[in-house]
């Protein structure tokens with residue numbers, strides 16, 4: 001081939017590295033060389049450092065705060081308390097759930113680790129020393145750590161709330177009650193269950209845990225009093241929302257606030273909300289006139305920032321003797337901690353928990369969720385699941401297993417006969433969701449075949465016999481899960497956060513030489529957006545992905561968007577990106593037609609160029625078109641080649657998957673070994689298979705952590721027992737098994753490129769798969785339900801209670 005041979009169509013497609021290509025992550029060159037730029041890397045001249053005095057008690061009155069000794073320490077600049085914030089009306093702040101939260105203790109504290117005073121000093125060490133010198137006198141109050149007890153107790157946690165008054169989500173029936181949220185037909189469901197042939201009832205608890213990103217939360221605030229501009233760098237998963245909230249709270253006009261999310265070392269939902277540290281760094285910068293940095297340490301992060309789950313889910317499921325499910329009833333007692341700071345769309349105080357009918361065609365269902373205040377840290381974030389979806393998936397996948405046991409049926413078969421069938425999509429669930437697309441039977445059969453399901457069951461049966469004969473002390477568990485996710489919040493008509501509609505955006509500029517920059521309203525925390533969004537644009541515009549820069553996270557440059565969580569970037573911003581690309585192409589078409597001296601309709605798009613129909617040798621490449629757009633006067637066409645698209649999705653997307661975990665359990669030590677983990681994901685059109693595989697590995701490892709050991713635990717007086725990485729389980733390569741990933745591809749019918757989200761799926765499906773494997777190992781010995789996390793001690797105890805220790 002000589003230099004003059006034009007590239008083939010195939011070569012041109014390949015050069016784009018567009019949709020479907022396993023393009024290497026462009027951000028990794030920077031990250032692997034230590035060249036990332038995180039919040040703590042930001043160092044400004046004269047910058048001060050903040051640190052919190054935190055409450056050692058879970059519930060106490062603050063009698064007095066004496067900062068004299070702290071202020072006397074050389075290098076200490078200020079000690080802020082609620083009294084200092086009060087004149088600015090910043091001693092309380094609104095939460096994402098419509099509640100309010102103390103920024104600094106106002107009269108009392110409600111959880112251990114709560115922020116009491118903010119010390120500002122010349123360096124981080126002085127600040128830490130000064131924290132020790134602040135004298136706080138507390139008067140202990142009775143502590144409520146159990147949500148069921150909290151609903152009965154005379155102890156009033158939130159004295160700031162009017163006793164009988166409604167909350168943000170309607171009536172409160174007790175002073176520690178937050179809301180009752182209901183969906184579905186309660187009466188009809190109860191009637192079906194009463195008259196059913198088979199009913200099982202179970203309490204499924206999904207314990208409290210924490211996203212624990214590698215990088216803790218932090219912010220740097222810099223108030224420039226000369227030009228009136230506030231710049232705020234921080235670990236924000238939703239920078240634009242932070243800007244709007246900061247403006248509303250502080251009264252600073254929004255154009256005078258610039259919020260920047262630089263590189264973020266993992267978010268996992270932990271960095272969606274607004275924390276007291278952010279507010280205090282802003283106030284301290286305004287008060288001192290200097291930039292102020294606040295970076296959490298690990299204990300701050302684990303004890304005081306947003307936890308996840310803590311759902312007590314009481315379920316009843318009914319079926320015919322043949323196993324056809326007829327109804328599902330669920331009541332949740334949701335422990336929200338001291339303030340309702342859940343990150344959910346405003347109208348959904350229990351998030352999308354009502355996806356809990358899962359992958360099954362259940363004719364009638366009801367859910368009721370009671371939110372409750374306790375003396376624990378506030379939060380209730382997604383942690384790799386869009387708004388309580390992982391709780392829902394865990395609930396239904398446990399209920400299915402329990403029902404299979406009651407029916408004495410194979411759990412894979414029970415699922416198969418209840419799956420929503422391919423021809424039923426779009427499918428409206430009994431709880432009101434419209435599933436966009438799916439093909440569950442195909443995915444399920446593929447998964448069962450891949451692991452030789454029949455062979456595994458035979459092996460398991462033999463193992464049980466061998467165990468009974470005393471020939472082995474190890475049991476075999478086969479953990480099945482078929483999950484349906486709901487991601488891509490969301491249609492503005494029913495999804496908003498604090499009144500801000502959940503659309504998203506992309507703005508693209510093609511430069512004269514044919515390379516481009518695109519900016520989005522989302523923000524990567526490691527997902528690889530700089531890699532994948534360029535791929536979408538490459539396929540849409542014909543510009544190679546390598547020639548497209550993706551920028552996110554700077555509110556001065558990026559178009560407004562609601563940020564990255566709930567696997568919404570692909571479904572929402574990804575759609576905006578594709579449509580912005582199509583706008584570029586529409587203008588390019590006019591330019592090409594002009595240059596080729598034909599009518600607009602006489603050219604057609606081909607990979608990276610417009611070609612005259614029927615005359616393939618006559619064409620203009622996107623690069624030629626871009627140059628002409630800037631440098632040639634084209635009648636009726638404005639100069640330049642730019643587009644912006646704001647996208648309000650018509651519906652969510654519903655990714656799904658089939659996961660199977662094969663686990664060996666040693667009944668004497670409670671140890672487990674994961675022999676095999678097979679994960680089939682269907683996220684519609686796949687943008688980058690390698691990024692997807694990385695997402696699945698990461699999500700499964702977090703699922704492993706949660707199911708097998710990770711937990712935020714409290715003792716009876718509200719001491720957080722897992723505030724360090726000594727006690728809070730983070731799996732290393734040592735505990736992490738090999739994963740086999742697989743896929744089917746069922747595009748979303750309403751997304752411009754057919755893509756659904758995937759980042760959360762492995763957590764949503766992984767947790768029940770691991771937990772079901774543990775339960776399944778003991779099924780032959782009568783175990784119906786036990787609580788996660790399944791650490792060695794709990795597994796040992798289960799074996800013991802089942803009488804397996806002799």
Ligand code: PCD
Pocket residue numbers: 237265266267268269270381382383384385386387525526527528529532533564565566567568569570571683684685686687688689691692695698755756757758759760
């Ligand atoms: N079909 C498809 C889908 C998807 N993809 C890809 O993948 C990824 C992801 O995506 P999505 O799913 O859409 O998601 P986003 O939105 O982006 O993100 C979010 C998620 O993401 C995940 N992942 C991750 N990774 C990392 N590395 N880091 C982090 O942090 C993280 N986080 C986590 C979480 S938790 Mo939440 O917040 O809880 O709500 S939610 C979440 C990106 O890159 C994309 O592009 C592809 O390729 N294809």
Ligand SMILES: [Cu+]
Pocket residue numbers: 351381382383384385386387388389390391
């Ligand atoms: Cu969630």
